[in-house]
Amino acid sequence: MNAPQAPKADAQIDVFAHAFDHILVDRNGPIFEVTINRPGSYNALFGPAHRELETVFDAYENDPSLWVAIITGAGDKTFCSGNDLKATNEGGDILPGPNGFGALCNRFDRAKPIIAAVNGIAMGGGLEIALACDLNVAAPHAKFALPEVRVGLFAAGGGVMRLAGQIGRKAAMELILTRLHFDVARALELGVINSIAAEGQTAMDAARDLATEITLASPQAVSASLRILNRLEEEGGLVAAFPANLPLFHKLLETNDAKEGVAAFVEKRAPRWTNS
Template identity: 45%
Template sequence: MAYEFAKVERKGPVTIVTLNRPDVMNAMHSPAHFELHRVFDEFAADPDQWIAIVTGAGDRAFCAGNDLKWQAAGGKRGWDASGFAGLTERFDCDKPIIAAVNGVAMGGGFEVALACDLIIAAENAVFALPEPRVGLAALAGGLQRLPRLIGTKRAMGMILTGRHVKAREGHELGFVNEVVPQGEALAAAERWAQAILQNSPMSIRASKQAVTKGLAVSLQQAMTEQRSYPAVTAMAASEDYIEGPKAFSEKRPPQWKGR
């Protein structure tokens, strides 16, 4: 399917989604949100696609956030149930999603990156939640995810000032997994994807679901309930659950089926 505001490329079991509004630094407006909702719905539903990578078109920006010029001109605001860029409220996707941040990630753009499971950042990447500077608030997940990732005091330092944080500091704070030279964010994200693909996709989905669901409850409750989580029960009933130990005993690489 052809899209207007995103490019979608499939490399084997990896879907690469490029936010494609480079003329406005990949800022998002309502039509882009709804389109990306469809993009990630298709990714989530495709049994042959196991990992997604999100990046931005051009060399200036990952995503500059909400398209304020569109909003100021009277453009209709809003997005689907999956949230900003089809990701920030997509809580039911157990497949790994990697952000390859190749430049500015401001406001909603930072919130999109925070909604991903891993953030790989080029050295020229810059992160911020500057919404208070324009009379708004980072209500697409930034105010909730950032404190959970880096602690309340550090997060409040960014949130209340709206200050810009470069990639290296983001790594030190703990929300960036790896910093790479400018122009290499996507390649590095693909390298991470290939490392993940060495593992059973059923195990990866079970692990992601156990982490996300477990963080929402007490440790005791998570330990008690995790074996009943849907992705965990699916893993235990899968062909991969048999293939893994069999391949290990036969001293050969496993042939994962993802089912």
């Protein structure tokens, strides 16, 4: 049986009245708040969650009363741990929709800003979501990593390209090839995040403060600025490079090493690589 589809934004649903299974949405005036609500799975994403995120971010772009969005994770431990490797290991529905991982990583035509409130671990696809956002604020205990190579995969949601583009090739290659975890101080130094939440503040508090500052500006001027920066990203080759990601990722998924790496992660053991 096919997996159920999330309702589409063009169906004119009220996202604030709709009961989603894997996310929560709220609004604070013109500020749109999206929470990945899978704390029991470390806010990891799989097909149904991706489709819900497609719906709400489509709605955000199409609603003129919403000016700024914030994305965060449920709880205070994990922003998003990336792809749901248990679902991957079981052959489940893991594929994102047309706008990529988290419905953001391939969404190049955005006209409104999105802030990531990194409230804990941002690993793999979770870090890719943050890299795809326009601004990032993080809790002091947040951690970051692109660990895909240790499970036989790679950061195909744009992590390889965006991290290199945002912090430089040498620094990015070290983090990508070693899957080194780094803290908020290093993330701030590298430019992965804009700021660290102050003492007594949560990442969401800090993101709301930043979003409120943005709403003091003309929403059309903000949109124009974002569109120009998006054009710069397109001309820099990021958009042109993206089509190669998915075929390469699918090819990698069929290798013995990818299957072994995911299985080893789920079984909590060291992988046995065969380079096949």
